[in-house]
Amino acid sequence: MQPSPNQNIVEVSPASDKGNQLFPVFIKLNELRTLLVGAGNVGLEKLNAIVNNSEEAKVTVVAQEINAAVFEIAASKPNVKIKQKAFTADDLDDVDIVFAATNDNTFNAELRSLVHQKGLLINVADKPELCDFYLGSIVQKGDLKIAISTNGKSPTIAKRLKEILNDGIPNELDQTLQNMSALRQNLSGDFTAKVKKLNKVTERLVNPQKSFAERNIKWLIWLVAVAFILAVGFTLWETEPQFQAFLTHIDPLFYWFLGAGFVFAMIDGAIGMSYGVTSASFSLAMGLPPASASMAIHISEVMSNGIAGWMHYKMGNVNWKLFKILIVPAIIGAILGAYILSSLEHYSAYVKPIVGIYTLFLGVVILVKAFNIKRKRNKEKIKKIGPLGFVGGFIDAAFGGGWGSIVLSSLIAGGRHPLFSLGTVKISRFFIATLSSLTFFTMLGGKYWEAVLGLVIGSALASPIAARVSNKISAKTIMVAVGIIVILVSLRSVIMFILKLI
Structure with missing residues (x-):
């Protein structure tokens, strides 16, 4: 051995x-x-x-x-x-x-x-x-x-x-151990009395007290998701006559995004990434402005990330200390990114090639990961979690995706455990998607709701079977195909913009 x-x-x-x-x-x-x-x-x-x-x-x-x-x-x-x-x-x-x-x-x-x-x-x-x-x-x-x-x-x-144990056991436990040693030396009474006192002091190590949010995370996720869907649906019904007409005449755009949402969710289930970048590339190719494309992507991610986050919580894969440090800056960055992108909706012709360059970069990142080109992993854990969350949330909202590629990759490369990083990033994504979606919806209203509804329903249909399909197809094959497609679609957006200028 x-x-x-x-x-x-x-x-x-x-x-x-x-x-x-x-x-x-x-x-x-x-x-x-x-x-x-x-x-x-x-x-x-x-x-x-x-x-x-x-x-x-x-x-x-x-x-x-x-x-x-x-x-x-x-x-x-x-x-x-x-x-x-x-x-x-x-x-x-x-x-x-x-x-x-x-x-x-x-x-x-x-x-x-x-x-x-x-x-x-x-x-x-x-x-x-x-x-x-x-x-x-x-x-x-x-x-x-x-x-x-x-x-x-x-x-x-x-x-x-x-x-797993190295990452799951906090370094601060050694300080607790030293405190217990000092307490033990100062205890009076017989052996039985000392044991009872020490057991009482250490009880929280076995049965830690959870916050209200930790105890009720499932209901919190469902409440937020249902309230969000009802609010969006009611607003569309009251303010968008075309939405009511949708019940009698379905725009073909809906079917395109229904199929795309299904395929992209299947890919995401197989390799654990790329839903945002593939959806963004497809939406831009279909003529959606960047802000509307990002709104459609984030609204479609609310329910799927809520379910994924809850599952990771049930499996004990959430690092709550990391979550608390990450979530607030990430939400602020996401809201700011959504607000700025929505404000530039009138300049979408100029914003679109910038987003195309960004998705081109992510396409290259996917190819690099597919061929397992490894970066050296730091021995020291990454410390600047707050700034990382802010940048990840901002870029994710402003460019239609990248939260997983930026934050999850940085946490793992920075010495954080992959399993707990994934669970924490997934449950954080639910809140980021919800609040950035509300910002987009407040700024833009019900534009391109056919695309939104198509992505929502398509990704929801794919969720139950994505995991099974992922076991049948090589993840490397999928990642190579996705990387090439994203690069080609992104290049098309950039080249089309350059040709218009010429």
């Missing part, structure tokens, strides 16, 4: 097939004498795992060929000694615990036999059957350490659980 660089739990491994029979114990390597045999890439990982968790560990490294990085660690850690030579039985003298990191299986088996003759324990890299103990994935928050074991079955599962 190959360790991650953040490991040092030792788990004694009795032979049994009745589930995980390992007994986890934490070893004070700082007080033991450790022997590491082998100093290649795997040996380097073992050494990093030891010194990262036990900085004062006394480690002797024995190997004929030694990775240069091992020498660097030894130079910075005075307790790490290197013997560049072939292993001999004498190297086991004055040793308490042994790690083997060689690719010679015959030697590893012989070494294990020698170690057992000395009454010592050994860990052999990538050979669970030769190990007396395993190295488990470690989650650390100051003095708090959590060990994860899969009984040697799947280091990948252990790694994924480590990522």
Whole structure:
């Protein structure tokens, strides 16, 4: 079993097939004498795992060929000694615990036999059957350490659980731990009284008090969505005679946007992005001004994002601390972007190519993601959440899309956990879509309602089956096709504007 660089739990491994029979114990390597045999890439990982968790560990490294990085660690850690030579039985003298990191299986088996003759324990890299103990994935928050074991079955599962716990457990918990330690030292009374007091203090860790919004988020989403739809429908009925005529004569534009909304929602369900950019590109190509196109997109997203946000809430994928920091600046940015774009509706001929350039850029972004061109992920979590929300909300409203591409990508690239980032971004999107839609509707009224209604109904019809279809089609294939289509449609808008100027 190959360790991650953040490991040092030792788990004694009795032979049994009745589930995980390992007994986890934490070893004070700082007080033991450790022997590491082998100093290649795997040996380097073992050494990093030891010194990262036990900085004062006394480690002797024995190997004929030694990775240069091992020498660097030894130079910075005075307790790490290197013997560049072939292993001999004498190297086991004055040793308490042994790690083997060689690719010679015959030697590893012989070494294990020698170690057992000395009454010592050994860990052999990538050979669970030769190990007396395993190295488990470690989650650390100051003095708090959590060990994860899969009984040697799947280091990948252990790694994924480590990522979830690392992001889900706040760094501030270590401060709580220090406070509890101080409180424990000052408690009076017998053991039972102390336990009751400590249990009462820590009860909120198990049963945290949720805010009113957190407890009633489902009803809040449905109330906002239903009130929004009723308000828009009533206003159209009272102020737009054409809307009433729609019941007897349906404009063909409705059918075009009905099909488009269905297809774009299916794509979004398959790859988790691009509804805004594909809808914006299509709307501009169909002759809608940028403000009306953005209004149609955001109104159609109200219900779908409300449902998606509620589902993420039910699955526990929402980081409420992140949500509170993100939501207010994002709403302000969205309202401002919607107001400015609506105010420029009379200049739509000039705004349209700008939006076309923006969607052209997003089309390139989709292609880049399709071919898995990776950017280096920061180790430090992104800090400027408020400004990010404002910029994302503004651009999303002003250009018809981009909230997910900008905010979600930035959060993940900035070290935030993908699962919790997705859930938080989705539930935030509901409120952003609702308020930006109201701003557009207040400024523009019921223009191009055939497009709006088509997108709303089309995306709603696609929602129940999008997830199933996504399992049948390659996400990469869809992303490549979407990227190319968006780029071509966007180029058409820009070229048409240039030809008009000529």
